[in-house]
Structure formats: C-alpha cells, structure tokens
Amino acid sequence: MCMLLLACSPAEKHPWFEDRTDQAGVSFVHQSGAVGNFYLPEIMGGGIAIADFNNDNHMDLYFIQSGSLDTQQPPKSNELYLNRGDGTFILQEKSGSEDTGYGIGVATGDYDNDADVDIYVTNVGPNVLLRNEGNGRFTDQTEFAGVGDPNFGSSATFADFDNDGYLDLFVVNYIDWTKERELECYDYGTGIRNYCDPTNYDRPAQDQIYLNNQNGQFTKVTESAGLTEAYGNGLGTVVADFNGDDLLDIAVANDRTVNQLWINQGSMQFKDMSIVWGSAMDDQGIAKAGMGIVARDFDNDSDPDLLVVNIEGETDSYFQNEGTYFKVATAKIGLAQVSRGYTRFGTLLEDFNNDGELDLYLANGRVNYSTESEVADPYAEENLLFMRDSTGAFKHMPDSLNILSRERIHTSRGAATGDLNNDGLMDIVVVNRDEKPYVLMNKTQNVHNWLQLRLFGDHGRDAYHAKVTVTTSERSITRIVQTGGSYLAANSPWIQFGLGESRGPLRLQVNWGDGSIEEFNRIQPNQRVVLLKGGKSKEENLAH
Amino acid sequence: MALCSCLLWCVLAQANTNSEYHECPIDVSLEKVDEEVKTSLTALQNTAASREVVDLGTLGMAYEMNGFPRAAFSCYVECEQLEPSNPIWSYFQALLHAARGETASAIERVTHSLSIDSGYAPAWMWLGEWNLELNELESAKSAYENAYTNGEKEASQIGLARVYMAMDLPLKVINQLADLRGSEIHPYVAGLLGRAYQQLQDSEAASEFFRLATNSGIPGWYDSRSMQKQKFSFSISAQLGQIRAQLKSPLDPLTLDRAENLHRKYHTYKGTLTTAIEANRLAGNIERVRELLNEGIQQFPDYALLYELLGEFHIAQNDYSAAKKQFLRAIELGSEEPWLYIQLGIVFLQEGQTETAHSYFQGAIELDATNPLPHYWQGLIHFATGNNEQADQSFRESIKLDPEFADGYIGLVKVLIKQSQLTEANQLLQQLIELGVDLTEVGVFQGEIERLSTVHD
Numbered sequence A: 001m002c003m004l005l006l007a008c009s010p011a012e013k014h015p016w017f018e019d020r021t022d023q024a025g026v027s028f029v030h031q032s033g034a035v036g037n038f039y040l041p042e043i044m045g046g047g048i049a050i051a052d053f054n055n056d057n058h059m060d061l062y063f064i065q066s067g068s069l070d071t072q073q074p075p076k077s078n079e080l081y082l083n084r085g086d087g088t089f090i091l092q093e094k095s096g097s098e099d100t101g102y103g104i105g106v107a108t109g110d111y112d113n114d115a116d117v118d119i120y121v122t123n124v125g126p127n128v129l130l131r132n133e134g135n136g137r138f139t140d141q142t143e144f145a146g147v148g149d150p151n152f153g154s155s156a157t158f159a160d161f162d163n164d165g166y167l168d169l170f171v172v173n174y175i176d177w178t179k180e181r182e183l184e185c186y187d188y189g190t191g192i193r194n195y196c197d198p199t200n201y202d203r204p205a206q207d208q209i210y211l212n213n214q215n216g217q218f219t220k221v222t223e224s225a226g227l228t229e230a231y232g233n234g235l236g237t238v239v240a241d242f243n244g245d246d247l248l249d250i251a252v253a254n255d256r257t258v259n260q261l262w263i264n265q266g267s268m269q270f271k272d273m274s275i276v277w278g279s280a281m282d283d284q285g286i287a288k289a290g291m292g293i294v295a296r297d298f299d300n301d302s303d304p305d306l307l308v309v310n311i312e313g314e315t316d317s318y319f320q321n322e323g324t325y326f327k328v329a330t331a332k333i334g335l336a337q338v339s340r341g342y343t344r345f346g347t348l349l350e351d352f353n354n355d356g357e358l359d360l361y362l363a364n365g366r367v368n369y370s371t372e373s374e375v376a377d378p379y380a381e382e383n384l385l386f387m388r389d390s391t392g393a394f395k396h397m398p399d400s401l402n403i404l405s406r407e408r409i410h411t412s413r414g415a416a417t418g419d420l421n422n423d424g425l426m427d428i429v430v431v432n433r434d435e436k437p438y439v440l441m442n443k444t445q446n447v448h449n450w451l452q453l454r455l456f457g458d459h460g461r462d463a464y465h466a467k468v469t470v471t472t473s474e475r476s477i478t479r480i481v482q483t484g485g486s487y488l489a490a491n492s493p494w495i496q497f498g499l500g501e502s503r504g505p506l507r508l509q510v511n512w513g514d515g516s517i518e519e520f521n522r523i524q525p526n527q528r529v530v531l532l533k534g535g536k537s538k539e540e541n542l543a544h
Numbered sequence B: 001m002a003l004c005s006c007l008l009w010c011v012l013a014q015a016n017t018n019s020e021y022h023e024c025p026i027d028v029s030l031e032k033v034d035e036e037v038k039t040s041l042t043a044l045q046n047t048a049a050s051r052e053v054v055d056l057g058t059l060g061m062a063y064e065m066n067g068f069p070r071a072a073f074s075c076y077v078e079c080e081q082l083e084p085s086n087p088i089w090s091y092f093q094a095l096l097h098a099a100r101g102e103t104a105s106a107i108e109r110v111t112h113s114l115s116i117d118s119g120y121a122p123a124w125m126w127l128g129e130w131n132l133e134l135n136e137l138e139s140a141k142s143a144y145e146n147a148y149t150n151g152e153k154e155a156s157q158i159g160l161a162r163v164y165m166a167m168d169l170p171l172k173v174i175n176q177l178a179d180l181r182g183s184e185i186h187p188y189v190a191g192l193l194g195r196a197y198q199q200l201q202d203s204e205a206a207s208e209f210f211r212l213a214t215n216s217g218i219p220g221w222y223d224s225r226s227m228q229k230q231k232f233s234f235s236i237s238a239q240l241g242q243i244r245a246q247l248k249s250p251l252d253p254l255t256l257d258r259a260e261n262l263h264r265k266y267h268t269y270k271g272t273l274t275t276a277i278e279a280n281r282l283a284g285n286i287e288r289v290r291e292l293l294n295e296g297i298q299q300f301p302d303y304a305l306l307y308e309l310l311g312e313f314h315i316a317q318n319d320y321s322a323a324k325k326q327f328l329r330a331i332e333l334g335s336e337e338p339w340l341y342i343q344l345g346i347v348f349l350q351e352g353q354t355e356t357a358h359s360y361f362q363g364a365i366e367l368d369a370t371n372p373l374p375h376y377w378q379g380l381i382h383f384a385t386g387n388n389e390q391a392d393q394s395f396r397e398s399i400k401l402d403p404e405f406a407d408g409y410i411g412l413v414k415v416l417i418k419q420s421q422l423t424e425a426n427q428l429l430q431q432l433i434e435l436g437v438d439l440t441e442v443g444v445f446q447g448e449i450e451r452l453s454t455v456h457d
Helices: A002-008 B002-018 B035-048 B053-065 B069-082 B087-099 B103-116 B121-133 B137-149 B153-166 B170-176 B187-199 B203-212 B236-245 B253-265 B270-283 B286-299 B304-316 B320-332 B338-350 B354-367 B372-384 B388-401 B406-418 B422-434 B439-456
Strands: A017-019 A048-051 A060-063 A079-083 A089-091 A102-109 A118-132 A138-140 A153-159 A168-173 A208-212 A218-220 A234-240 A249-254 A260-266 A269-272 A293-296 A305-308 A317-321 A326-328 A344-350 A359-364 A384-388 A394-396 A412-418 A427-432 A438-442 A449-456 A467-471 A476-480 A495-500 A506-511 A517-523 A527-532 A536-541
Touching: A048 A102, A048 A412, A048 A427, A118 A153, A118 A168, A168 A234, A234 A293, A249 A293, A249 A305, A293 A344, A293 A476, A326 B187, A344 A427, A359 A412, A449 A467, A449 A506, A467 A495, A476 A495, B035 B053, B035 B236, B053 B069, B053 B087, B069 B087, B087 B103, B087 B121, B103 B121, B121 B137, B121 B153, B137 B153, B153 B170, B153 B187, B170 B187, B187 B203, B236 B253, B236 B270, B253 B270, B270 B286, B270 B304, B286 B304, B304 B320, B304 B338, B320 B338, B338 B354, B338 B372, B354 B372, B372 B388, B372 B406, B388 B406, B406 B422, B406 B439, B422 B439
Parallel strands: A102 A153, A153 A234, A344 A412, A449 A527
Antiparallel strands: A017 A438, A048 A060, A060 A079, A079 A089, A102 A118, A118 A138, A153 A168, A168 A208, A208 A218, A234 A249, A249 A260, A260 A269, A293 A305, A305 A317, A317 A326, A344 A359, A359 A384, A384 A394, A412 A427, A427 A438, A449 A495, A467 A476, A467 A506, A506 A517, A527 A536
C-alpha cells in the first residue's frame, strides 16, 4: 500500500535546480523584436555559451541577443557575463564581444590555438568570429578570417575535421530567408496569424564548412567537401566520431527535411550517409521537425549514440550506434511518450545527480499558437527533466522534482550546461524568448561521487572531441569533450563523471582523437582535474 | 480504503493536469480566433447549452478541430458520462491523450473503447502504435493481430513488422512484409526492409531498399470516427486548405462556389483572392480572372504574386508585351521565381533582344541551378548566333540536369550535326528513341545525318 502511495504522490520534495538568475547578477533579457510582422527568425532564437573566457578557471556566460529585424529600431548586443568565482556574474561591458547582428546561435573554440576560447556567432545576416585576446577582450576577425556567412545561421560548431591540430568550423543554415521573402501564414485550426512552417518557404539553406588555414584565416570548402550534395532546413548540429575511425563526423538536425549524417572520408571529404545509417528519418519514416541534437554514449558501449528532439506531436528520435549503422530505439529508452506533447529545442544530456547515468533536460516552447496556454505567452511551455533509471529508460520527473513547473513557463530555446560554481554539479542556463534566462543552479543532494576533467592537447587548447573512459571497480563510463550539440548553444568543455557509490582510485584512458591513447592511474574522485597530453595531470581543487 | 483513496488521488491529479474544465465548457473565450471560427463555434456553444450529448459531442469535435483540445477533452468526458455505451467518446479522449504524450492514459482510454466495440480496427491500430511507444512489444503485437482480424490488413502487417524490428527479429520483419514488397513497394516498407537486411549484414539488399526509402511516413489507415471531425474545421485557413486541395481540372462547380464565397466574405485576405483566381482559371472563366487580378492589384499594389499571375494571364492570351510589363513589375517587387525569369527571357527573345534574354535565363540559373530549361534556352541563343561551342555546353548542361530532357538532346543533335560530329549525333538520336520521342522528328535528323555521312564519304 505504501508503495502505491509513493508511486502516485510527489515523493521527491527536494528540487534538483534552483533558479538563481537574479541572485547571479544576470540581467540579460532576450528580445525577439516581434511586433506582429511574424518574421520567422523571431521565433527561433537565441543562444547561450558557457565557457571560461578569461582563463580564471570559472565558467562565464555569453548570451546571444536577437534584437529587431526592423532597421528603424536601435540594435541590441550580445552580453558577456564574467563569473566572480562563486557562481555569480558581472556584466563585462565593452569587451568587444557586443555583436549587434540579429543573433541566433553560438559556438566556442580556440581556433587560433592561443589557449583562450574564441566565439563564433550565427546571425540572420553575416555571422561573426570574435577572437579572444587573452583577457576576456575580443576583436572581430570575421572579415580577415573569411567566415562571415550571410545567411540565416542557426547552430555552429568548431572541430578539427582534418586532424591538423587546428579547429575547422561547421555552420548550419536554416532557411534562405529575407524579410522580403516572408510569407503570411495563419494557424490551420484557429485561423490566427502565426509564424510560417519552414516548408511554406521551400527554401532550405546550404550549410557551410570552413577549413582552418592555420594562420587565423579559413577557406570555405563546402563544395569540395561534398556538402552541396544534401542540405535541409538545418537547426541543430553535433560532431562526433560515429564510426570510430578517428575522423570527426557531423550530424545535422533538420526541420521537416531529412537529417544529414556527414561521415568524414578523410582529406576534408564528407559523404551524407544518413539514409544508410538510418538517421535521416526515424522509425516513423518521415522527416520530422528536428531541432535539438546530442551525441553521447547512451548504452555504455563507448561509441556515440544520437538523440534528435522534435516538435509537439512527434516523438524524439534516438539512434543507437551499432558501429556501421543506427538502430532506432526511442521507445526502448522511454522517450516516445511524454516529450511528444512539447516542442523541444535545447537538449542537455548530463549526469545531473552524479549517479552514473545521463539525465535529460529539454528546453521547450511552441512555434504554434496555443489558445489554451496557461500563461500570457501563447508559445510558452514548461521544460522537462528526465532521470535515467537502472533499466536505462528515461523517467519524466514529477513537477515537484522539477522546479520548472507552473511558475516557470516561458518559450525556451537555447540551453547549455556547465558547473558554474565549481561544486561538482552541472548547472544549466536556458535562454527564453523575450524573457529573462534561467540560471539554474544544481541543488541535488550531492551524495554521489564524481570527477570533473578538462583536457588540454598538443596546442595548449581544449582537446575537443577527445574520448575519456573512467574505470572504477564496478564499471566503465565513457564521455567525450564536446561543447557543441543542444540547440544554438555551447556547453562547458569540462566533462562530468558521476560515479554513484564508486570510490577511487580511478583509472582513466584518454583517446586524444588523433589515434594516441594515454592512461592516467590512481586518480581520486570528487575533484576537478586537468589532464595534459603527455601524461601530466593537475588537481584543480578538492571540492568534496 | 487507503487503496481507493490513493487511486482516487491519482485520477484527480491526472485529471487536473489534463484539463481545467469540470464539464464541457460552452463559454470558452473566442476572442482571438478568426471570424469564421468565432461565428461557427458560438453557434455550437449556444446549441450545446441544452447539454444534450449530440450537441456536446459536436461542440467537442469543433473545439478539437479549431485549436481548443483541452475544452474538447472535457466535452468528450461529459459525453461519455451521458452516453457510456458509445465507444467514440473514450476513443476521442484516447487520441487527445496521445497527442499530449500521455501514452499510458491513451492506452487505458482506447482499451475502454474497445471493450464497448472490439470490432473497430483503427482502435486496435492505435493500441498497437501506443504500445510500441511504451516498448510493450507483446501487447503491440497482439493489438496489430486484432487489427488484422478486424479488417485492417496492410497497415497491421506493417505494424507487426515494426514490432519484430523492435524485437530485433529481422528475418520475421522480412517474412511479415513478403506480400508488400512488389513493384509498387511503399517507401516506408522499403525502409523497414532496408533496416532488416542491414541487421542481417546483407548490405547489398539493404542498399537496394534504402534507395526506395524516401520521406513518406507510415502508411495510414482509414479512421471513419476521426474523419467525421474534419467537417468542423471552420477557420479560413482550414477552408482554404480544403478548397485548394480540390483545385484540379476539371473543377467541381461547388469548389468554385466555395472559393468565390470565401473571397467575397473575406476579401481582405490575399489567400482567398489567389484561391478564387486559381479556381476561376481552372473553370475557364477568363474574364473573371482578369477582373479579380485587377481588383487585387488595386487592393494589394505591392503583392508580387498578382503581377506574376497577371503576366501568366497575358501569356495565355498571347499578349507578350503586356506580360513582360507585369513580370518586370513582379521582379521589381522582389519576386524571385525562376520561371518568371525564364518567361521574360522568352519574351525578350521573341522581341529579338537576345542579350537581355540571355541575362534573364542566367538570372533563372542563379535562382535555381537544377532547372534544365534556362540552359536549354541559352543553348538556343548560342546556336542561333553561331556560337556552337557554347551552345554545345548549354545543351549538355540541360541534359546533365535532366537526363530525360528531350529538347536538350534535340538541341545538342543540331549542334553536333552542324559540327559534323555525326557519330555522337546518331548515338543521341538512339537515346531519344529510348526516351520515347516522336519518331518522325528523330527520322528527320537521321535523314540529315545519313545525307551528311554520304557527302563526307
């Protein structure tokens, strides 16, 4: 009887997250510029990056502002918040990062190998590359670097596709859109004027790939790389080595056009293998409205699997990596039910409670007008938190467990994760359309053991896409250094290992992504450790 | 007692998350919806004040189709209370639960509906679908088998194949789909077979099926219960959608009436105007088309599409000069339709302005690099001006873009004959025959090639 009562009552009283936006000193308010023209970009942004921009070992925040598509309005700029060291932030004015384009998304990476994190912003109009000058100050290098793609950019990611030690750049474009090409659309049910469906335009836009010339400049190699062979209404992207050949591949989530999976053939040549691998469409056999995307090892076989999240009425699409193809197993991991009632964008797959299993946070918000919304914003939806149980299935957390319930309903878009106060728990930042963001500090009772790692490779920069396997006496867990994924966002480069009850010492194996593998032994849990290629490690602190 | 309390608590908790209505609401605010929806729903709300099941049910369906699913849900619940023996009310509730991602509740409701009428195959299909979503594979299998027994043959076979795929039984998938893999194979079935062969590591067979697996979705099934809701789609966009779906030749006179009536009632909507124009064009009412276009241009002077349509109208009347004027205006207003540039190119060509014509064809190519037509027209210009090398290139490009583009072959044959490349010209003629081109035309060229060959010999 007690079991029954527990099963149907909100048993968990302690929320996992606390919204500390105001206390954290974050005053950013996203502005879509919507005034009734229903310009498509107004419903898509904006983005968020979590990274240590001033090299003080604390995660900072960079918010992407949209602004207004009406040229009569004064432009709005992106905002950089530096971490004071305790999870509170101060707006860094005149940092040089205040791009005023109509911002959509963001990517981070050290493209010039000078040991600081640079920023790439996607806009409606020319994108912008901001080089970090080493002290949290930025200069606009777009023109010199040759990466000012003028289209309706969405997500982007840095990655070393040709293994030359320099980060190349992949940019996703959504629709070949201009204000002049905007259409007049009405909701089918209510007849209310609304934003158009991407298929109305029938103008999917070409994604772009830029090769790093190792001198601060890039060369656009989209055509020679083979990327003109396929493209859709691109929104999300994630990079991972899906076929284990030490070459990074690219997955793109497209909105109502089939997804792409660019398998790296070497020598900057790519081939779209999404049909053969099975990620073009899931088991529903239809091009869904793909938005958020993540690539993580769901099934603990040390290769990256793929999750694409879709619009209200469509299930998520989980593609389990079988080495040479994906098996669709969405229902098997419990993601063919609850989330279908929401329009999902930001997608974070992280071990938020350090129990050794990946949890899932979905940042949601409609694109269809709701006449029955419980709040004033007709596009607002609650966000969702899922905890993975011992069977491997994701379980939706009851409202009492997930604080983002009734009073926290907005139209959420980009979402990123990182440990903002260095307490060994991963926090979340979410951008809300025309609203303040959520800065969600992780308040789980951290009774579990954990380990946080940051990896630096040959060039003194983060070893993006290096793969780390941590082995305890009970199990092995594999994670990848990956800032990309989610939606319009860049995550912290630190990787999180929740260890549950497992105690040290731990054995670490690092595949640096260039074929070299190193082991680090006798690492103790509950600390932040920096691993340097060549066998050195540095304990950052002992926080637990 | 404690158990009952708990269950009741659960049910209430569930109900609270599902709907804020305690009964079918007949006073839902219609402030924001369009006029057509407001008028129709208000009438149904008034009728439903009687709280008769038929009126509440009708209102529920109308709510559902016009953007009020939670209100609809409450109506269906009340209908079920008033008429518990009718399986349709729990069935409709199930579909709404499913749309919200409440799969377990959807299963409970559809199971209840089936307990009243176990012979309704679509209900079994949904039960199979939702059990698949819950990864309850044996239950899904059983539901699809029941759907098959109750007459839903093909869709349930595919459902069973999906169950076997989820069970990692690729051979069973292949067997299950054996009847459905003929020459008219559905793209979804091809995709399933591709994945089954992939799991069996037969990459050749997998590739063959993947080639056919285009974006199509799961083949649907006819659900007469849900279909009856369609007539309650009142919004202008919904009505326009219904009318536009019927815009085909020969046009049903009723469709023309509906298009005209909607335009008359909502003449400030661009969509009702263009739909009325298209309906009249299909009905052959030329004067009415002209009238609507002129009215439209008065009303929406910056709407490029109207100038495109007016230009087309003039082309149909062979008035190229008038067409040119309208097309140029459309481009001035920002229209980027490649066919517009092609039409302008043709008009300028007819006027002997070959350079301008060429630039418009180039504009069409820049807007759509996959269209063979502008390349073909550029080929004709080059050929006519004696620039055989460029003509050759343009025609070849048109064929490359569409290997079945007969005009491109014919243009190239002409160039090759002129350049005395008779062997290749002959080969192309053979390809033309294979494409099914009129043999008389091919014969003319063959005769010419023969004549030239004799001269050369």
